[in-house]
Amino acid sequence: MLNILLERLRQGKRTVAFPAAMPPLSPRFRGLPVLADSPCAEGCASCAGACPTGALGADEDGLYLDLGRCILCGTCAELCPGRRVSFSRDHRLASSTRDGLVLRPGGRLPHVAPLEPARRKLFAKSLRLRQVSAGGCNACEADTNVLTTIVFDLGRFGIDFVASPRHADGVAVTGPVTRNMLEATLGTFAAVPDPRVGIAIGTCAISGGLFAGSPETTGGATPHLPVDLYIPGCPPHPLTILDGLLRLLGQQTPPPTA
Numbered sequence: 001m002l003n004i005l006l007e008r009l010r011q012g013k014r015t016v017a018f019p020a021a022m023p024p025l026s027p028r029f030r031g032l033p034v035l036a037d038s039p040c041a042e043g044c045a046s047c048a049g050a051c052p053t054g055a056l057g058a059d060e061d062g063l064y065l066d067l068g069r070c071i072l073c074g075t076c077a078e079l080c081p082g083r084r085v086s087f088s089r090d091h092r093l094a095s096s097t098r099d100g101l102v103l104r105p106g107g108r109l110p111h112v113a114p115l116e117p118a119r120r121k122l123f124a125k126s127l128r129l130r131q132v133s134a135g136g137c138n139a140c141e142a143d144t145n146v147l148t149t150i151v152f153d154l155g156r157f158g159i160d161f162v163a164s165p166r167h168a169d170g171v172a173v174t175g176p177v178t179r180n181m182l183e184a185t186l187g188t189f190a191a192v193p194d195p196r197v198g199i200a201i202g203t204c205a206i207s208g209g210l211f212a213g214s215p216e217t218t219g220g221a222t223p224h225l226p227v228d229l230y231i232p233g234c235p236p237h238p239l240t241i242l243d244g245l246l247r248l249l250g251q252q253t254p255p256p257t258a
Contacts, residue, residue, distance in 0.1 A: 032090035037105035047076035067101040068206040071234035094244025114250035130168040136175030139235040140202035170197025173221035176204040
């Protein structure tokens with residue numbers, strides 16, 4: 001027992017200071033895409049043509065990038081000869097609306113509006129979520145699960161994952177919602193008492209991701225459930241998930257590191 005206590009003292013505090021301060025991110029971290037307001041070379045479609053999910057394109061309003069379809073692979077930034085696409089270190093990717101995930105040069109950034117006062121009052125200090133893995137590859141599931149470890153300690157914010165939808169305040173869906181998981185996903189959401197929260201975690205849960213268009217998937221949670229929070233990424237970083245959850249509950253979070 002003495003050795004255990006000594007080792008605990010030696011290790012010190014392991015929980016990150018977030019949201020009081022922004023912890024350092026890996027040099028390999030790829031965050032919010034940035035689109036430059038400059039013209040593309042005539043006839044060039046290098047970046048858009050290389051996007052594996054069709055997240056990047058152009059319309060009558062110009063260049064756009066749909067974060068709800070983007071897997072943050074970085075291929076577009078590597079191939080764009082005009083450097084119109086780059087990736088910042090901003091971890092704040094979540095949005096309250098699906099349209100808010102569509103980025104344009106000089107346009108608005110993803111924004112999370114807090115829940116309306118009635119639900120925020122209920123959930124601000126105690127939010128219980130039932131996580132549904134609806135055909136995911138386990139990447140989003142792993143980064144969601146890591147929030148419960150000592151490093152992030154999700155429980156200190158009053159947020160926890162529970163085993164039964166009857167004990168939950170909302171559902172957090174990961175994966176593209178396969179045909180085999182559709183009934184279970186809908187049934188889980190229906191079993192959560194009102195008022196409830198719907199959260200789509202990861203690009204697959206928002207748009208189908210790499211599996212969009214497959215006859216075995218149904219386009220993620222978005223077509224089937226009322227979604228209050230969209231958290232894009234493939235997978236989203238744990239801090240991206242935590243940041244979205246806290247802002248949904250009306251809490252302030254720090255800006256990204258330079």
